[in-house]
Amino acid sequence: MQATASHARVNSRKLDVVAIGDAIVDVIAPCDDEFLEEHGLRKGVMQLLDMPAAEALYEAMGAARQTSGGSAANTMAGIAALGGESAFVGQVADDQFGAVFTHDLRALGVRFDTPALSGGDPTGRCLILVTPDAQRTMNTCPGASHKLAVDALDEELVRSASITFLEGYLWGPEAPRETMLHAARIARDAGRTIAFTLSESLCIPGRRQGVMGMIDAGLVDILFGNEDEVVLLASSANLDEAVAGLSRKVSTLIVTQGAAGAIGLEGEARVAVPAVPVADVVDTTGAGDLFAAGFLAARCRGRRLEQCLETGTQAAAEVISQFGARPGADLGQRVAP
Amino acid sequence: MQATASHARVNSRKLDVVAIGDAIVDVIAPCDDEFLEEHGLRKGVMQLLDMPAAEALYEAMGAARQTSGGSAANTMAGIAALGGESAFVGQVADDQFGAVFTHDLRALGVRFDTPALSGGDPTGRCLILVTPDAQRTMNTCPGASHKLAVDALDEELVRSASITFLEGYLWGPEAPRETMLHAARIARDAGRTIAFTLSESLCIPGRRQGVMGMIDAGLVDILFGNEDEVVLLASSANLDEAVAGLSRKVSTLIVTQGAAGAIGLEGEARVAVPAVPVADVVDTTGAGDLFAAGFLAARCRGRRLEQCLETGTQAAAEVISQFGARPGADLGQRVAP
Numbered sequence: 001m002q003a004t005a006s007h008a009r010v011n012s013r014k015l016d017v018v019a020i021g022d023a024i025v026d027v028i029a030p031c032d033d034e035f036l037e038e039h040g041l042r043k044g045v046m047q048l049l050d051m052p053a054a055e056a057l058y059e060a061m062g063a064a065r066q067t068s069g070g071s072a073a074n075t076m077a078g079i080a081a082l083g084g085e086s087a088f089v090g091q092v093a094d095d096q097f098g099a100v101f102t103h104d105l106r107a108l109g110v111r112f113d114t115p116a117l118s119g120g121d122p123t124g125r126c127l128i129l130v131t132p133d134a135q136r137t138m139n140t141c142p143g144a145s146h147k148l149a150v151d152a153l154d155e156e157l158v159r160s161a162s163i164t165f166l167e168g169y170l171w172g173p174e175a176p177r178e179t180m181l182h183a184a185r186i187a188r189d190a191g192r193t194i195a196f197t198l199s200e201s202l203c204i205p206g207r208r209q210g211v212m213g214m215i216d217a218g219l220v221d222i223l224f225g226n227e228d229e230v231v232l233l234a235s236s237a238n239l240d241e242a243v244a245g246l247s248r249k250v251s252t253l254i255v256t257q258g259a260a261g262a263i264g265l266e267g268e269a270r271v272a273v274p275a276v277p278v279a280d281v282v283d284t285t286g287a288g289d290l291f292a293a294g295f296l297a298a299r300c301r302g303r304r305l306e307q308c309l310e311t312g313t314q315a316a317a318e319v320i321s322q323f324g325a326r327p328g329a330d331l332g333q334r335v336a337p
Numbered sequence: 338m339q340a341t342a343s344h345a346r347v348n349s350r351k352l353d354v355v356a357i358g359d360a361i362v363d364v365i366a367p368c369d370d371e372f373l374e375e376h377g378l379r380k381g382v383m384q385l386l387d388m389p390a391a392e393a394l395y396e397a398m399g400a401a402r403q404t405s406g407g408s409a410a411n412t413m414a415g416i417a418a419l420g421g422e423s424a425f426v427g428q429v430a431d432d433q434f435g436a437v438f439t440h441d442l443r444a445l446g447v448r449f450d451t452p453a454l455s456g457g458d459p460t461g462r463c464l465i466l467v468t469p470d471a472q473r474t475m476n477t478c479p480g481a482s483h484k485l486a487v488d489a490l491d492e493e494l495v496r497s498a499s500i501t502f503l504e505g506y507l508w509g510p511e512a513p514r515e516t517m518l519h520a521a522r523i524a525r526d527a528g529r530t531i532a533f534t535l536s537e538s539l540c541i542p543g544r545r546q547g548v549m550g551m552i553d554a555g556l557v558d559i560l561f562g563n564e565d566e567v568v569l570l571a572s573s574a575n576l577d578e579a580v581a582g583l584s585r586k587v588s589t590l591i592v593t594q595g596a597a598g599a600i601g602l603e604g605e606a607r608v609a610v611p612a613v614p615v616a617d618v619v620d621t622t623g624a625g626d627l628f629a630a631g632f633l634a635a636r637c638r639g640r641r642l643e644q645c646l647e648t649g650t651q652a653a654a655e656v657i658s659q660f661g662a663r664p665g666a667d668l669g670q671r672v673a674p
Contacts, residue, residue, distance in 0.1 A: 029444075030665070062666060063414070063441035066403035077400070096433040096459070104400035107366075122433070328367070329399060 015111070015160050016084040016300040017195075020153075020180050021072025021167035022145045023090030023114070024124045025097040026325055028285070029064040031129040036137055043131065046138040046169070046200045054141035057127055066097075067324050068104035069126055070145070071199060071289050072167035074325045078293025078315055080109045081331035084300055087111035087157055089183075093144040097123035108329055114152050117144040128285055134320070136285040146173040150182050158183050159190040162300055163222075165292070168199030171207050184219040197292055198225035204232040215249050222252040222299075224292055230255055254309070256291055261313060264305045273309040276317035286325030291316040297337035311337045352448070352497050353421040353637040354532075357490075357517050358409025358504030359482045360427030360451070361461045362434040363662055365622070366401040368466040373474055380468065383475040383506070383537045391478035394464055403434075404661050405441035406463055407482070408536060408626050409504035411662045415630025415652055417446040418668035421637055424448035424494055426520075430481040434460035445666055451489050454481040465622055471657070473622040483510040487519050495520045496527040499637055500559075502629070505536030508544050521556040534629055535562035541569040552586050559589040559636075561629055567592055591646070593628055598650060601642045610646040613654035623662030627652040634674035648674045 036043055039057060049057065068077075076086040088105055092098030094116040101123060105112040124143035128136050148170070158164055164187040170176040187194050196214070198204065204211070211233060214220060223230075223246065227239050230253075234242035239255070247253040247265040256262045261274040294315030298308040314335045318327045373380055376394060386394065405414075413423040425442055429435030431453040438460060442449040461480035465473050485507070495501055501524040507513040521531050533551070535541065541548070548570060551557060560567075560583065564576050567590075571579035576592070584590040584602040593599045598611040631652030635645040651672045655664045 058440060061440075061444065063405065063444045063663065064437075065661070066437060068400065100401075100403060103395060103398075107398065107400045324402070326400065 014085065015087050015157070015162065017076065017079055017163045017165050017296050018087040018089065018157050018161035019072035019076045019165040019167065020089045020170065020176070020183055022070040022124060022140070022142060022169050023073060023092045023101055024070040024126045024140065024142070024145060025101055026067050026069035026126050026128050026285070027058065027064045028067065028128045028130060028324060029062045031062065031131060033131055036129065036131065041129065041137050041139065043137050044135050045202050046140055047202070049139050049141045051141055054125070054127060054139065057139055061127060061129065066100065067326065068101045069325050070101070071169055071197070072165055073105060074286050074289035075165065075293045075296070076110045077105065077108050077326045078290045078331065079297045081327060081329050082293060082297040082315065082335060082337050083332050084297045084337070087161065089114050089148070089153060089157070091144050091148040091152060092116050092123040093121060094118045095122050097125060098144070113154065114148070117147055120144060120147060130283050130285070130323070134281040134284050136283060142173070146170070146176060148176040148179050150175075150179045153179050153183055155186050158186045159192070161192060163193045163195055163296060165195045165197070165296065168197055168203060168211070171211060172203060177210070181214065181219070184214065188219060193221045194219055195222035195224065195296065196220045197288070198223070198229035198233060201226070201228035201232055204229060208233060208235065220250050222254065223250045224254045224256070226256045226258070226288065252305070254295060256288060262291065262309050264309050266305050269305060271306045271309060273306065273313055276313045278317050278321050281320050283323045284320050286319040287316045289325060290319040290327065294335060294337060301337055303337065311335060351422065352424050352494070352499065354413065354416055354500045354502050354633050355424040355426065355494050355498035356409035356413045356502040356504065357426045357507065357513070357520055359407040359461060359477070359479060359506050360410060360429045360438050361407040361463045361477065361479070361482060362438055363404050363406035363463050363465050363622070364395065364401045365404065365465045365467060365661060366399045368399065368468060370468055373466065373468065378466065378474050378476065380474050381472050382539050383477055384539070386476050386478045388478055391462070391464060391476065394476055398464060398466065403437065404663065405438045406662050407438070408506055408534070409502055410442060411623050411626035412502065412630045412633070413447045414442065414445045414663045415627045415668065416634045418664060418666050419630060419634040419652065419672060419674050420669050421634045421674070424498065426451050426490060426494070428481045428485040428489060429453050429460040430458060431455045432459050434462060435481070450491065451485070454484055457481060457484060467620050467622070467660070471618040471621050473620060479510070483507070483513060485513040485516050487512070487516045490516050490520055492523050495523045496529070498529060500530045500532055500633060502532045502534070502633065505534050505540060505548070508548060509540060514547070518551065518556070521551065525556060530558045531556055532559035532561065532633065533557045534625070535560070535566035535570060538563070538565035538569055541566060545570060545572065557587050559591065560587045561591045561593070561625070563593045563595070563625065589642070591632060593625055599628065599646050601646050603642050606642060608643045608646060610643065610650055613650045615654050615658050618657050620660045621657050623656040624653045626662060627656040627664065631672060631674060638674055640674065648672060
């Protein structure tokens with residue numbers, strides 16, 4: 001009842017941000033470093049698995065907890081928790097994990113109406129292994145999520161949102177990439193802002209040209225990446241060179257630097273903010289997602305660059321203080337965008 | 338791989354405890370007291386919901402996390418984490434929640450081979466609402482779990498276990514009740530110990546005669562209950578009268594008293610132990626289940642009554658210090674049965 005009411009309320013308002021991203025349920029278990037070695041997993045990164053490989057890894061993992069995930073979906077959940085109006089476009093299957101994903105986004109007040117896929121791949125899942133050093137190693141079996149096609153896109157939703165936020169993870173498979181490009185063109189025609197997050201350095205080498213093509217076509221206003229990602233994308237020798245090159249191509253360039261904080265470049269302005277100290281880092285899953293949530297929620301309230309960066313680091317600090325990729329709905333009581 | 342190997346290892350060993358109980362996935366979300374009132378939910382108890390009612394409540398709940406549950410299954414998970422050899426009999430459906438339940442038990446080393454139900458009800462789930470006072474209010478949609486029939490029972494498994502542990506929640510529906518009675522008779526014929534947990538005071542009035550009939554037939558050696566449950570079962574005016582009456586009928590009577598600890602009666606012996614102080618009670622879900630795990634794990638190591646009660650209170654203290662009904666696999670590093 002409550003979720004429906006809040007859902008209806010969101011429908012009638014102007015949106016701050018609509019995201020296109022993976023619709024994923026996270027399956028999170030602690031593990032030790034030996035487990036990663038035994039299974040040939042590279043700590044801290046994301047890799048894609050097909051269903052048999054995902055099933056084999058799941059069988060080997062310890063008892064887990066399941067929570068809704070997906071990078072851009074986590075960002076939209078964060079924006080809603082911070083009091084913003086957000087919507088999500090992504091594809092689940094018509095199964096129990098799909099129902100969980102749908103419920104959790106709507107319960108947070110995020111508008112989510114992309115039709116579920118029937119009779120095809122199951123809802124995507126991400127097997128997340130958290131080592132004692134709080135690092136997360138992600139193994140994604142994208143399922144229905146990577147079958148997202150242009151006709152699932154509600155074009156009016158994109159036009160109604162101040163910012164369209166696109167997730168780099170979804171750049172690989174053709175259908176979702178076309179959907180994101182289509183959304184970007186609609187947003188551009190409607191005079192909206194387009195944000196893109198690079199998501200994962202391992203993904204970049206094979207997609208560099210395509211992503212740079214999108215940037216060169218003027219379809220990215222705000223670009224989010226970490227140090228590795230921007231260096232790889234710019235094919236630069238170092239971070240300074242990468243930042244100098246990329247900041248000429250986008251209105252706003254945001255580089256996250258983990259424990260070192262984040263930097264933002266906008267025209268001639270360059271602002272650096274430190275990370276918010278966290279006494280007990282439990283699980284770094286969702287740090288980048290919630291940084292983007294804080295940044296975008298503040299941006300939608302008209303805050304200046306430094307404040308947006310600060311809100312980003314505050315939201316990231318909240319999510320790494322707990323297990324799992326989404327903070328509670330009470331995030332807005334602790335962080336004010 | 339790991340889970341399979343550990344599973345095979347368990348198969349070849351003598352079992353400490355086999356349990357018959359609900360096979361349930363917990364869907365846990367925080368809520369406030371007003372939410373319970375609005376939805377007419379009585380705090381701290383368990384109620385059964387049919388699928389439409391469960392779906393309506395789920396829609397109204399906040400974003401949740403999913404973890405494997407089921408009272409007796411939690412107890413078996415606890416026994417395995419404490420180094421005991423345990424097995425579980427209960428019925429999931431052939432769906433994603435069923436796969437989660439199965440994986441998590443096996444990953445902890447609990448033997449679980451009951452065939453999944455195909456084409457019928459989905460895997461059971463329990464919508465658990467946790468209020469700020471750490472109380473849990475449970476709303477169970479039992480699904481396939483309550484269709485467990487005698488022919489799903491591996492009789493050899495029951496004969497091989499020192500203790501057969503039966504869950505009172507499963508007493509209501511006819512098929513699982515018959516399955517539990519059948520298992521009790523097999524255990525009795527094989528000279529094994531039979532334990533029964535009363536599970537929930539609200540369930541008792543309608544089942545008093547049946548449960549007392551089982552006790553009077555000599556099919557219960559160890560009886561677990563909390564104060565309300567034993568008073569209702571014995572139809573007594575007060576706890577002392579109930580304890581006096583019931584302790585004459587079973588070899589071992591265990592009464593849990595929440596923050597006041599637990600008492601145990603065995604023949605002429607009566608032992609009371611205090612609860613283990615917990616600085617920050619987060620969620621009381623699983624307290625009784627883990628108490629039984631600690632008690633039974635210690636009993637299987639030949640500990641005397643007082644030690645069994647103490648191990649029970651230690652395991653209960655661990656589970657209420659965290660969110661969710663099962664402690665980590667490292668429970669045995671903190672509690673020694």
